[in-house]
Amino acid sequence: MSKHKFTRACAALALTLVAGSSLAAEKKLTVGVADALTGGGAVYGLPQANAVKMAAEEINAAGGIKVGADTYKIDVIAYDDKANPTEATNAVRKLIDRDGVKYILGFCCSGSTSAVASFIGNEKAVMLVGNAAERSITTKKIPNLVRTRPPADYTGQAAGTFIARKGQKRIAVLGALDVGFYAQYVDSVEREIKKAGGEIIAREVFSLKDRDMTPQLTKIRGLNPDAILVVGYVEPAAFVYRQAVELGMNIPRYGFTSGSEEQFLRVTTSEQMEGVWDLRPTELTLLSASKNGIAYHANYTKKYNASPSPSSPYAYDQLYALKAAIEAAGTVDNTDAVAKALRNLAVPPQVVMQYQPVDGKMFDVNGQAYTSNGAFQWQKGKWVFVEDLPSDSKAYSQFLSTLN
Amino acid sequence: MNRILVLLPWLLALALLAVLPQVLSVKYYLHLSILALIWVIVAQGQNLIQGFTGYVSIVQAGFMGIGAYGSTLMGLNFQWPLWATMVMAPLITALFALATGYPSLRVKGHYFAIVTLAFNLIIVIVLVNYSELTKGEAGISNIPKPWGGNREAFYYLALALAVSLTGLAALIARSRVGEILLAIRQNEDLVAALGIAAWKYKLFAFVISAMYAGLGGALYAHFQGFINPEIFGVAQSLDAILAVILGGSGTIAGPAIGAFLVVFLPEILRFADSFRLILYGLILVLATIFMPIGIVGIAKAAFARLTRREAGHGG
Numbered sequence: 001m002s003k004h005k006f007t008r009a010c011a012a013l014a015l016t017l018v019a020g021s022s023l024a025a026e027k028k029l030t031v032g033v034a035d036a037l038t039g040g041g042a043v044y045g046l047p048q049a050n051a052v053k054m055a056a057e058e059i060n061a062a063g064g065i066k067v068g069a070d071t072y073k074i075d076v077i078a079y080d081d082k083a084n085p086t087e088a089t090n091a092v093r094k095l096i097d098r099d100g101v102k103y104i105l106g107f108c109c110s111g112s113t114s115a116v117a118s119f120i121g122n123e124k125a126v127m128l129v130g131n132a133a134e135r136s137i138t139t140k141k142i143p144n145l146v147r148t149r150p151p152a153d154y155t156g157q158a159a160g161t162f163i164a165r166k167g168q169k170r171i172a173v174l175g176a177l178d179v180g181f182y183a184q185y186v187d188s189v190e191r192e193i194k195k196a197g198g199e200i201i202a203r204e205v206f207s208l209k210d211r212d213m214t215p216q217l218t219k220i221r222g223l224n225p226d227a228i229l230v231v232g233y234v235e236p237a238a239f240v241y242r243q244a245v246e247l248g249m250n251i252p253r254y255g256f257t258s259g260s261e262e263q264f265l266r267v268t269t270s271e272q273m274e275g276v277w278d279l280r281p282t283e284l285t286l287l288s289a290s291k292n293g294i295a296y297h298a299n300y301t302k303k304y305n306a307s308p309s310p311s312s313p314y315a316y317d318q319l320y321a322l323k324a325a326i327e328a329a330g331t332v333d334n335t336d337a338v339a340k341a342l343r344n345l346a347v348p349p350q351v352v353m354q355y356q357p358v359d360g361k362m363f364d365v366n367g368q369a370y371t372s373n374g375a376f377q378w379q380k381g382k383w384v385f386v387e388d389l390p391s392d393s394k395a396y397s398q399f400l401s402t403l404n
Numbered sequence: 405m406n407r408i409l410v411l412l413p414w415l416l417a418l419a420l421l422a423v424l425p426q427v428l429s430v431k432y433y434l435h436l437s438i439l440a441l442i443w444v445i446v447a448q449g450q451n452l453i454q455g456f457t458g459y460v461s462i463v464q465a466g467f468m469g470i471g472a473y474g475s476t477l478m479g480l481n482f483q484w485p486l487w488a489t490m491v492m493a494p495l496i497t498a499l500f501a502l503a504t505g506y507p508s509l510r511v512k513g514h515y516f517a518i519v520t521l522a523f524n525l526i527i528v529i530v531l532v533n534y535s536e537l538t539k540g541e542a543g544i545s546n547i548p549k550p551w552g553g554n555r556e557a558f559y560y561l562a563l564a565l566a567v568s569l570t571g572l573a574a575l576i577a578r579s580r581v582g583e584i585l586l587a588i589r590q591n592e593d594l595v596a597a598l599g600i601a602a603w604k605y606k607l608f609a610f611v612i613s614a615m616y617a618g619l620g621g622a623l624y625a626h627f628q629g630f631i632n633p634e635i636f637g638v639a640q641s642l643d644a645i646l647a648v649i650l651g652g653s654g655t656i657a658g659p660a661i662g663a664f665l666v667v668f669l670p671e672i673l674r675f676a677d678s679f680r681l682i683l684y685g686l687i688l689v690l691a692t693i694f695m696p697i698g699i700v701g702i703a704k705a706a707f708a709r710l711t712r713r714e715a716g717h718g719g
Contacts, residue, residue: 038681079674085635089628090671097432111632118545118630134542178532180542
């Protein structure tokens with residue numbers, strides 16, 4: 001072989017290798033996130049979007065999603081829906097129609113999520129809902145929709161049992177009761193309290209943007225309740241806790257907020273929060289977290305220089321569930337098969353939340369996942385996991401199936 | 405010649421809008437165009453009371469809500485056909501507008517704006533709290549869509565209605581009623597001094613404006629398939645005002661242009677991520693300061709300057 005021929009053969013071989021490697025190079029799977037990245041809902045939406053991006057990086061670093069001989073690396077496009085129904089519809093239409101996205105994650109807030117849920121059944125796409133807690137999202141039997149967070153009344157039932165067991169009979173409620181899922185939570189609490197001979201003696205309302213709750217608290221103080229129950233977004237709830245102390249209300253304070261220590265301490269002091277209970281799904285706190293949870297907390301804090309909100313792993317878990325479903329279905333293109341695989345999925349080992357599978361599956365026939373519920377108490381600057389709350393995911397799943 | 409020059413942009417715009425669904429390969433833009441056409445109807449209504457009569461009303465989105473919920477609830481509770489409920493929606497809104505307009509129009513200027521703002525707040529509070537009927541903040545899903553949700557067909561429905569109602573607004577503006585509305589805007593005391601019952605004309609403008617919004621709301625509900633009270637809040641009423649100001653208050657083309665701007669601009673600015681709303685706000689502030697006569701006003705002034713210069717050269 002002449003020198004020229006040898007050089008040419010080497011070049012051809014190199015070219016073949018390069019071409020071969022590019023043929024074998026990973027494909028790209030674009031997933032969309034529609035969530036509240038600005039506005040009042042951003043305390044939940046932004047950490048969710050961050051969590052999805054972090055999960056994508058982890059999955060990519062671990063080799064991506066394997067579908068047959070192909071490997072897919074995940075690319076994330078996140079759009080702000082401001083927790084507004086019209087904006088959410090526009091964002092999802094853009095993801096599906098323009099960006100060609102088939103898998104849409106995020107969805108922290110109920111109004112915007114319900115708007116998208118109303119048409120997603122007609123699309124060749126799969127919708128994975130996170131923190132949005134409105135019950136009706138998973139009562140419509142939409143085959144291509146699943147949700148990682150349990151509905152609010154599932155948690156409210158467990159919370160009511162806990163409060164009744166503590167012996168308080170006259171409970172005053174202060175919360176965002178014009179928001180459907182908070183009202184559903186309180187209704188469930190009330191049912192359980194009544195069974196124990198107690199009652200809700202007041203239902204006072206605050207809105208998302210309210211900061212001065214002293215009028216409602218003064219009225220409640222006049223009723224001399226045994227305890228107060230605060231349900232709502234983190235910031236207004238934090239103001240309630242702070243102002244209750246300032247008004248000298250030395251009674252147990254229960255809540256349903258899912259806020260992190262960092263989020264509460266922007267408004268209150270640790271002393272003002274001391275002893276407050278948060279009765280919620282067993283979301284992320286370092287003391288209750290599993291090994292995955294501790295790693296998630298550390299990685300998130302390192303990456304974003306802020307602690308993750310307790311509810312943010314709902315979105316993180318979405319991507320791992322999606323990965324497992326795609327691999328089980330053996331396709332990224334057939335969304336019907338992936339949606340079906342999601343319904344038959346065992347809880348993937350990488351998830352952070354502590355799911356309670358129904359018949360061995362992460363999502364029940366309604367597309368609903370259930371986590372355990374927990375009683376958390378603020379002790380010396382931290383949310384401390386105190387105990388599990390009694391929760392029957394199978395019984396609730398059957399109840400959910402009867403609704404439409 | 406002048407008449408042709410005036411009609412030409414309208415004909416071109418209409419031709420462009422008519423072929424739009426055929427040339428758009430990305431249906432997301434069709435979705436936005438339908439929303440924009442719905443907003444054209446709402447903004448034309450707003451223009452009647454704000455642009456022609458000079459009364460800034462901050463309840464247009466509230467009236468949209470009445471139309472949207474009216475049409476939806478009549479369909480769901482009485483099983484009335486979709487087309488019948490859509491026709492009924494502006495009529496129901498008109499009844500509400502009559503009831504609210506009569507006391508509201510007794511005050512003028514900022515006071516009228518504040519009264520209508522309060523009405524919008526009340527409408528949202530009722531929609532949120534009367535949850536037995538409205539399903540509250542959770543909203544109503546699965547609202548029937550015409551033609552099984554075919555977006556192209558819905559686009560032409562929205563286009564036909566937007567064109568017809570823009571034509572109706574032009575007819576009103578050029579009629580004797582329109583002249584009196586303009587006179588009220590210029591000098592209401594003088595109109596009264598001439599023995600004209602100004603309140604009747606103001607009430608007429610307010611009710612017609614609400615009917616436009618009611619129809620817009622019904623279209624929105626049957627296009628999106630989902631409504632909740634948040635969609636009909638004060639922020640959306642401000643969007644209707646902005647559409648009129650940006651496009652050109654007291655003109656016919658202005659609200660149509662403004663409606664497309666308030667729908668498309670926030671979407672175009674998505675590239676700016678979390679700075680999107682800051683940019684949007686900045687554009688609106690700058691446009692309002694430096695273009696108080698709106699896009700149509702500027703275009704007219706530029707055209708007039710151009711024709712004057714050409715006439716000057718010719719002479």
